Amino acid sequence: MKFNIKRTVLLNALSRVSRSVSLKSPLPVLTGIKFDLKTDGLILTGSDSDISIQTKVTEDIEIIETGSVVLSSKYILEIVRKIASDTISFEILDGALTRIDGGSSQFNLNGTPAFDYPRIDFSKKGTLITIDSEILKRLIEETSFATSENEIRPALTGVNFHAANNQLTCIATDSYRLAQATSPIPDDNTFNIIIPKKSLVEISRIIEKDEPIDIYVEDKKILFIIDEYMIISRLIDSSYPDTSRLISDYYEFELTVSSHTLLGAIDRTTLLSNEDKNLVTLTMDPDHVTMTSNSQEVGSVEEDLPKAFYKGEPLSISFSGKYLADAIRAINSDKVKLEFSAPMRPFIVKDLESDDNIQLVLPVRN
Amino acid sequence: MKFNIKRTVLLNALSRVSRSVSLKSPLPVLTGIKFDLKTDGLILTGSDSDISIQTKVTEDIEIIETGSVVLSSKYILEIVRKIASDTISFEILDGALTRIDGGSSQFNLNGTPAFDYPRIDFSKKGTLITIDSEILKRLIEETSFATSENEIRPALTGVNFHAANNQLTCIATDSYRLAQATSPIPDDNTFNIIIPKKSLVEISRIIEKDEPIDIYVEDKKILFIIDEYMIISRLIDSSYPDTSRLISDYYEFELTVSSHTLLGAIDRTTLLSNEDKNLVTLTMDPDHVTMTSNSQEVGSVEEDLPKAFYKGEPLSISFSGKYLADAIRAINSDKVKLEFSAPMRPFIVKDLESDDNIQLVLPVRN
Known part of the structure; x- marks a missing residue:
């Protein structure tokens, strides 16, 4: 195996392929990336057996002699990142010992023979x-x-x-x-x-x-x-639970509020709360919406939610502030609508206009 | 204690005073910051008993009623950081329970009475x-x-x-x-x-x-x-060893090199080496300077040092690359001079012009 390659091209490919590599793999060869140089390009493969990534570099590479080797993901990525030159040369010296040259640096890296690498089937089937x-x-x-x-x-x-x-x-x-x-x-x-x-x-x-x-x-x-x-x-070899009945067709009460306001209120209200639970209480009537939390030891917080529009009977509901914040961030729009049916029933969070993304949060008894 | 204060002024003072506070202090009151409101300003004190920091805020504060309390460093800093308003109001409600108001947020934070806080003597003596x-x-x-x-x-x-x-x-x-x-x-x-x-x-x-x-x-x-x-x-209650004889007056050989080049070479040469030791070898003669390292398991690296000027007999010296890198960063100039006397004698690193800062590194037998 002998080739010259543009450093940034190789670094980009290695960075992505290495994302599948676990440094703690029980199979030592899988802590490496397989370099497989063909006449038409360099195939790079990484795998932790749960996920495998392969790419082929065909441009910005000068192929001198085909061949293959497995190089430690950790070291090869750092070497290619830190070499100070536009082009890097690779050459297998002896068995799996690989010389990597660039700028004023010359590395001799002990590799593993490519035939030790497991065969991974990337064929298009199914x-x-x-x-x-x-x-x-x-x-x-x-x-x-x-x-x-x-x-x-x-x-x-x-x-x-x-x-x-x-x-x-x-x-x-x-x-x-x-x-x-x-x-x-x-x-x-x-x-x-x-x-x-x-x-x-x-x-x-x-x-x-x-x-x-x-x-x-x-x-x-x-x-x-x-x-x-x-x-x-x-794939996870298991059957997924039926969740279709969790999201009901009808919610009686609704709160419309700016995502930014609600995220700010959650951020401050959960400040004093137990980090595991992040329990907050939303208390709503058409005139007034507040979010509160209370920790016996540390103290309490009360947040007014200005410009929050609530339609429905007065309602007080407690839940994980972190889960609501996650849901609002996933909705990713300026305003969100929260729909409720009862204090101890799951409520949903969604965009004002679309049902493409529905987030459901279960309440917690406070 | 009752006062209104500009949020950014308080945040700045708290951020600095809190640097002396250890959240793991064996004395629980020292995990807090002491607020001591006088008629002419707010005195903030933090301490972990090794280091104590005190400041007095006299501007951008409206003093309504003097008093004092100790508030948890962790919580008060987060509260002041996250409240969404320019001004924050503080008021002791009952004993050490402190109300903190700002924007649409109201916090009731359990404090500790100020008389529990140790007396720290900040008087100017000695x-x-x-x-x-x-x-x-x-x-x-x-x-x-x-x-x-x-x-x-x-x-x-x-x-x-x-x-x-x-x-x-x-x-x-x-x-x-x-x-x-x-x-x-x-x-x-x-x-x-x-x-x-x-x-x-x-x-x-x-x-x-x-x-x-x-x-x-x-x-x-x-x-x-x-x-x-x-x-x-x-202060550390101990006598400092006499180090005056470590730095000798006369070094026979010297290497002058760009700090950037040398740092780059160390960075790459230590890539494959044992992280604890970071052992590198500098091999110098007037024609050629290289830095190398070698790990039986991983491989080897050789770096040429272009534009490195060496005066002296051929010399090869091994040492911790990390220590040399620390020394070069401390010198903080474009070029550094390394002065040697023998392979197993300490060498020094300094600026080309000045002796104000001398860094000494001990060699390691390789």
Whole structure:
């Protein structure tokens, strides 16, 4: 293996591929990135066995002699980041010992032979749907934060992607709050899968421009084709709970308020509260809306919510301020509407105009 | 206690005073800041018993009723930071329960009665010297990083300040490297004390403008008067080792090199080395200077140092790359001069023109 490559091009590709690499992988070879130099380009592969990323660099590279090697993700990324020259030269000296040259620096890095690297199947198989990258990014950002951190119910650690009747519905819940985002899709394919949150976060990070993304859904894995990158994620092998009855069709009371005002009030009201719970109480009547919290030990806070418009019977409801703040940030609009039915029933948060993104928060007995 | 105050003025004072407060103080009252409202201003005091900071706010404050209370440093700082209004009102409601009002927010914060707060003596006693704030800052920055983290020899955890014959000499060493910075001073006072590193770092942070600083040195403590702030630090009760013979008068060989080039070379050469040791080897003859490092497991690096001018016999010397980088940053000039006498003798790093700041690094057997 021998080639010269533009430093920024390699750094960009390595930065993204390395996102799939775990430095704590039980399989040592997976702490590395596989360099596979073909006559038409350099294929870079990283994997932590949950998620695998592959790309092919075909421009700004001068291929001298094909070959392959696995180089430590941690060291190769730092070397390419810190070498002070526009072009870097790579050459396998002996077995897997690789010389990396650039500027006044010369590194000899011990690699691992490429035949030790597991074979990862990036072939395009299964059900295909095509979705705009910006829409996929929106669906991920509006839901993935609401997944559970608790491994006891594996299904809840991922986002449920459900396609049917030209619509894609994404749902995440940790059983204390729920996020649902929907989008029309051109393909009338049906599937119902759970994608691990970590994979979705990496996919969202890799998306840089607005373009159509091909997604191939198989039984146990899913393949995303984003620009020059192929990303495979395992699917969570579990059935997702039926959450359809949590969101009711009818809410009697509603509060309309500026997102900025509400986020500011939550920020200050949760200041003195227990960090785990962040419990706040919203007390509403048509004349007056306040948010309060109380800690026996530290003290209490009361926030007036100016220009908050409430329609309904007087209502007092307690819940996690953090969950409401997460929901408002996911809605990402100037104003939000909160809809309530009763003090101990879940309430929803949404945009004033659209139902594409519905956030649901469960109240807490105070 | 009742007063109104401009939010930014209080935030600025609290931010600085709170730097002396440790949230883990064994004395719970010391996790708070003492508010002492007099007829002519608000005195704020913080202390972790090693360092104490006091200031008096006399402007942008409307004093309604004098009084005092201790408020949790953590909470009061966050409250004042996050309240959305220009002016904040304080009022003791009952005992130590304090109401803090601003914008649409109202906080009731449980305080501690001020009589529980220890008495701290900020009176001006002892030997006085006056020094320019920018010089004091320079002396601290050129030395304090070289103190030891190891509590076994308490003297080495602080910086030795030695005044005599109108000169102030500051020395820090962790016994693997040494930093010495000197400055002429107007007062011909004599003292020889050790100031804890942490106190010096806080003092350096509090200095904002160029002004003369009065320093009162007593047996067990030192008082700095910086702008509106009084800072007391305990002194380390130990004698400082005699380091005068470490820096020799005569070095045979010298290397002159751009600081930027040398820092870049260290950064890359230590990439593959053990993070604790960061061992590098400098190999010099008048024609060629290289820096290398070698890790059996990971690989090796070789850096050419272009435009490095070496005068002397061929020499190869191994040392901690991190210590040399620290020394170069402390020198803070475009070029540095390294002076050597033998492979296993300490070498020094200094500015080309001045001896005000001398950094010494001990070699390591490789």
